Amino acid sequence: MISLSRTCFLNNAGVSELYSPANSTRQRRYAASLKVVASAGERNGTVVMEGALKESKDVSSVVEVDNKSTVGGGVQDVYGEDSATEDQFVTPWSISVASGYTLLRDPHHNKGLAFKDKERDAHYLRGLLPPTVVSQELQVKKMMHNIRQYQLPLQKYMAMMDLQERNQKLFYKLLIDHVEELLPIVYTPTVGEACQKYGSIFMRPQGLYISLREKGKILEVLRNWPEKNIQVIVVTDGERILGLGDLGCQGMGIPVGKLSLYTALGGVRPSACLPVTIDVGTNNEKLLNDEFYIGLRQRRATGQEYAELLHEFMTAVKQNYGEKILVQFEDFANHNAFDLLAKYGTSHLVFNDDIQGTASVVLAGLVASLKLVGGTLSDHRFLFLGAGEAGTGIAELIALEIAKKGLIVSSRLESLQHFKKPWAHEHEPIKGLVDAINAIKPTVLIGTSGVGRQFNKEVIEAMSTINEKPIILALSNPTSQSECTAEEAYTWSQGRAIFASGSPFPPVEYEGKVFVPGQANNAYIFPGFGLGLLMSGTIRVHDEMLLAASEALAAQVSQENFDKGLIYPPFANIRKISAHIAANVAAKAYELGLATRLPQPKDLVKYAESCMYSPSYRSYR
C-alpha cells in the first residue's frame, strides 16, 4: 500500500492487394517510375502491374518503365534495393489489382453482395455472386441479426474476427454503428477469454509475431507485413494480459483489439495499424503444456536477452517507418513496462496505455465527478488497491494535475519496486482494506490490483459511512477481475456510490431507481490521443498531452450524463469525443513545439474529423 499527499495505495495480402500508389515512400517511388498501361491483358484474378525495381524488364508488357527516376539509394533505402548490384538478391515486391474471385477474397476491397451490377461486370464477378444487390446498411442489419443469434460472447467474437478477415469495411461499419453493443465483444471482457483460448480458436493469423527466433532479422520480418505506410504499432509481450496474467504469444488478441479501436473509435486507417506480439516465451505452465499453444515453448527470456530483442525491434521500427511511428506498449508486466517507457521515451514516439492512457481516463472521470461531489481535486483523498502500472500511473497524473506530491510510507521502502517508491509514505502498517479506509478516510477508492472481488460489502460500506457520495472505481479487467460489480457498489452504498468500472456492467435498478454505470477504460483516451499525435506529426509524447486529453474528455460529459450519475460520456459518441481529444492533444503538441505538421490547421477539431477513416464502401471503376 502506498500513497501521496492525499493519494494512498493498498493479410498477408499477397497478390490480391490493391495498393494506393501514394501509400509509402517505396510505393511513391514506384509510382513515380511506372505508368500503368491499360488492362487489356486482364484475366479473372489478379493483374500484375509491376515487378521488382531490378526486374522491370520482365513486366514490360503491362507497364512502361521510366528508368530515369528509379535509381538512388541513400538513407531511405532501408533494404538496400536501390543500391543493390546484379549479384545481390532483392525481394520482387509487386503492386497488383484484384478482380474476380481474388477480389471477393480480399478483405480490404470485398463488398460481398453490395457489389453493384456495373462493378460485377467490370471486375469479373458475374456468376460469383447471387443476383441480388444489397446496401451496406442491409448488410449491417443482417450481420447484427446473425451475431445476436449467438449465445456465447466468444462465438460473437469469432464471428466479428471472421468478418474482419472477410470484409474489413463492413466490420468497421458494424463496430462504429453499434459500438456500445460490440465493444464488449471485440474488447474487454471477451477479448480476455479469446486470448486465453487463442490457440484453440486460432484460424487465420492476425498481426505480426516476432519471436526470439527472429533475432537479427526483425527488419526483414517487418517487411513481410503487407502494408508499408504504418503509423501506429500496438505491441505486447503477453506477460500481463488484462488481469489474466501471462498468456504468452496468445496475448496477440490485445494488440489486434486495441488497433480495431484505433480505427473504429479514433478514425486511424486500418492499413496504418500494425499489431505486434513479441514472443520471448511464457512462464504459464498451463500454456506450456497445452498442445494447442501457438507460441515458443520455453520459459520467458529475461535480462540482456530480452532487452536485446526489444532494442532490435524498437530500432527496426524507427528505421523502417521513421521518426513519427507511434509505438503503444500494451500489457507488459510492470517490471518491464516502466523501464521500456523510460528507455524509449526520449528516442521514440512511445506511449504506455496501461500507465498513461489509464491515468488520463481516470483523471478525466475524477475531474468530471467534482461536479457531483464538489470541491477541487486537492480536497480529495485517493486510496488505491494495487500499486502497479495503472495505479501509480494514475497517482502520478493526479499529482501532476494538482501539482503537489506528498508523503511517503517508508517502512517497506528498501524492498519496493522503483515505480512504487515515490508513493510510499509515513504510516503505521495497515493490514486490511477496511482498516486502510478507516485510517486514511479516502473520498475516492480506486481498484487497480487485477484481483477480483476485493471491494466487498464491508469495504463499500466503510466508504459509504465516511462519504455521502463515495467514488468507487473498479478498474481491473476483465469482468472476472473487477474489484466489485456495479450492482454491489450501488446496493452496498444504498444507491449513493458514483461508480465506474474497467469492463462494462449493465444498468442496475436499486429501490426503483435505475443507475447506469460508466466505463473507466483507457479506450476513451488512446484512439483520440493517438490521432492527435499523428495528425500533428508529433515526435515525442509529453505528460502535458495526457492532461490535455483528460481535460477534453471531462469536457464531453453533459448535464444529461451527470443527471444519470455518469462521469464519462456514452461510448455512442466516441468519434466526436476522440476528435476533441485529438484536437486538444495536437494543440498541446504545437504549443510545446513537438508538432511537425506545419502550418498548424486553424480548426483542429474539424481537422481531426477530416482525418478520420470512413468505413463506407467506395465505387470501383
Ligand SMILES: NC(=O)C1=CN([C@@H]2O[C@H](COP(=O)(O)OP(=O)(O)OC[C@H]3O[C@@H](n4cnc5c(N)ncnc54)[C@H](OP(=O)(O)O)[C@@H]3O)[C@@H](O)[C@H]2O)C=CC1
Ligand atoms: N480500466 C482500464 O482502463 C485499465 C485497467 N487495467 C487493469 O488493472 C489491473 C492492474 O493492471 P496493472 O496496474 O497494469 O498491473 P500491475 O501488475 O502493474 O499492478 C497490479 C498491482 O496490484 C498489486 N496487487 C495484487 N494483488 C493485490 C491485492 N490483493 N492487494 C493489493 N494489491 C495487490 C500488485 O502488487 P505486487 O506488485 O506486489 O504484485 C501490483 O502492484 C488489471 O486487471 C488491468 O486489466 C489496466 C490498465 C487500464
Ligand SMILES: CC(=O)C(=O)O
Ligand atoms: C484496458 C487495459 O488496457 C487493460 O486492462 O490492460
Ligand SMILES: [Mg+2]
Ligand atoms: Mg492494457
